[in-house]
Amino acid sequence: xxxxxxxxxxxxxxxxxxxxxxxxxxxxxxxxxxxxxxxxxxxxxxxxxxxxxxxxxxxxxxxxxxxxxxxxxxxxxxxxxxxxxxxxxxxxxxxxxxxxxxxxxxxxxxxxxxxxxxxxxxxxxxxxxxxxxxxxxxxxxxxxxxxxxxxxxxxxxxxxxxxxxxxxxxxxxxxxxxxxxxxxxxxxxxxxxxxxxxxxxxxxxxxxxxxxxxxxxxxxxxxxxxxxxxxxxxxxxxxxxxxxxxxxxxxxxxxxxxxxxxxxxxxxxxxxxxxxxxxxxxxxxxxxxxxxxxxxxxxxxxxxxxxxxxxxxxxxxxxxxxxxxxxxxxxxxxxxxxxxxxxxxxxxxxxxxxxxxxxxxxxxxxxxxxxxxxxxxxxxxxxxxxxxxxxxxxxxxxxxxxxxxxxxxxxx
Numbered sequence: 001x002x003x004x005x006x007x008x009x010x011x012x013x014x015x016x017x018x019x020x021x022x023x024x025x026x027x028x029x030x031x032x033x034x035x036x037x038x039x040x041x042x043x044x045x046x047x048x049x050x051x052x053x054x055x056x057x058x059x060x061x062x063x064x065x066x067x068x069x070x071x072x073x074x075x076x077x078x079x080x081x082x083x084x085x086x087x088x089x090x091x092x093x094x095x096x097x098x099x100x101x102x103x104x105x106x107x108x109x110x111x112x113x114x115x116x117x118x119x120x121x122x123x124x125x126x127x128x129x130x131x132x133x134x135x136x137x138x139x140x141x142x143x144x145x146x147x148x149x150x151x152x153x154x155x156x157x158x159x160x161x162x163x164x165x166x167x168x169x170x171x172x173x174x175x176x177x178x179x180x181x182x183x184x185x186x187x188x189x190x191x192x193x194x195x196x197x198x199x200x201x202x203x204x205x206x207x208x209x210x211x212x213x214x215x216x217x218x219x220x221x222x223x224x225x226x227x228x229x230x231x232x233x234x235x236x237x238x239x240x241x242x243x244x245x246x247x248x249x250x251x252x253x254x255x256x257x258x259x260x261x262x263x264x265x266x267x268x269x270x271x272x273x274x275x276x277x278x279x280x281x282x283x284x285x286x287x288x289x290x291x292x293x294x295x296x297x298x299x300x301x302x303x304x305x306x307x308x309x310x311x312x313x314x315x316x317x318x319x320x321x322x323x324x325x326x327x328x329x330x331x332x333x334x335x336x337x338x339x340x341x342x343x344x345x346x347x348x349x350x351x352x353x354x355x356x357x358x359x360x361x362x363x364x365x366x367x368x369x370x371x372x373x374x375x376x377x378x379x380x381x382x383x384x385x386x387x388x389x390x391x392x393x394x395x396x397x398x399x400x401x402x403x404x405x406x407x408x409x410x411x412x
Contacts, residue, residue, distance in 0.1 A: 006266040013249040016234040029408040033375040036204040042301040050075035070108040077164035084126040089155040091162040092148035157184025191311035203368035205296040205304035211364040213391040242277035242398040287316035
């Protein structure tokens with residue numbers, strides 16, 4: 001992120017803290033809760049937002065070298081992503097052209113040839129059909145026309161994008177607008193894969209998404225966890241089409257006040273989140289990336305799956321691994337003041353991952369499951385989004401417009 005923008009955002013958050021204020025967009029919205037329970041709506045969502053919409057599937061270092069591959073089975077279309085000759089990122093339907101069986105079930109690894117387990121048709125990692133066993137029995141077939149079905153794919157700034165529809169388009173300039181270069185400025189192409197956490201819960205994917213849409217709850221729900229690291233109820237917010245940037249202050253922002261502005265670093269004083277419509281939360285700084293992908297369970301609108309990928313620069317990974325060796329298993333992962341007093345910048349690698357797993361799964365999503373049960377009961381017809389919750393307004397307004405529906409109703 002350009003340094004002048006970092007300084008501007010940090011000053012905005014400092015002013016909010018000094019004045020005891022938060023962002024105020026001047027209006028509230030009513031949101032009908034049937035959005036969280038309707039099977040008909042879930043079917044529309046699958047077509048509009050998952051099967052036929054560009055998907056962010058990972059970072060460049062998920063495919064670190066030629067021959068690397070990974071598979072994705074999260075949005076109704078099985079995808080095989082590879083690092084082919086020359087380092088080119090490519091993506092295909094993970095389906096043999098003979099009888100549609102997956103050519104690999106492995107989640108990630110390294111190989112240059114994929115063999116269908118059914119009849120052993122084999123394919124190069126660039127998609128070409130290489131061999132058909134007993135070809136004289138099967139009959140002649142033009143191999144050049146029966147390679148794996150390629151999907152639109154693009155790599156920029158360390159982000160790997162795929163459109164699951166072979167006939168679809170993927171234009172990152174159109175998709176991301178000015179965020180394309182801003183995201184690239186964080187150097188995510190250097191961030192190494194550090195692990196993944198999967199959370200399956202009984203809540204609609206949009207309720208899971210809403211969890212990341214406000215900081216109003218930090219000092220209440222997270223008072224013993226994230227509330228010790230972040231101030232909460234303060235926010236910088238900016239829209240970029242259907243996407244937005246969302247920044248809140250950590251306790252580390254106070255250290256910026258005694259430094260010259262030339263030394264201010266937004267990554268050391270805030271939590272920077274980009275919501276990439278419809279289902280991605282990307283938390284990033286120059287040294288770490290947390291990629292949060294939220295998917296519906298398509299045959300049950302009351303369930304969702306959240307996959308949280310963790311990435312670290314080589315320097316951050318080395319530091320966190322060093323901390324792993326220094327701390328005990330019962331480390332207080334939320335002890336910001338203790339680490340500051342000891343002169344350590346951050347928790348261990350294991351603790352960094354635990355912070356997200358525990359707070360999201362055992363605090364945020366427990367609230368989401370309560371909301372889901374209330375929505376299913378029919379007792380409430382709508383919920384209210386406050387003047388200090390612009391990200392929720394923005395997401396649900398764009399969600400409705402994308403489905404050709406009326407936007408949530410403002411309260412006047």
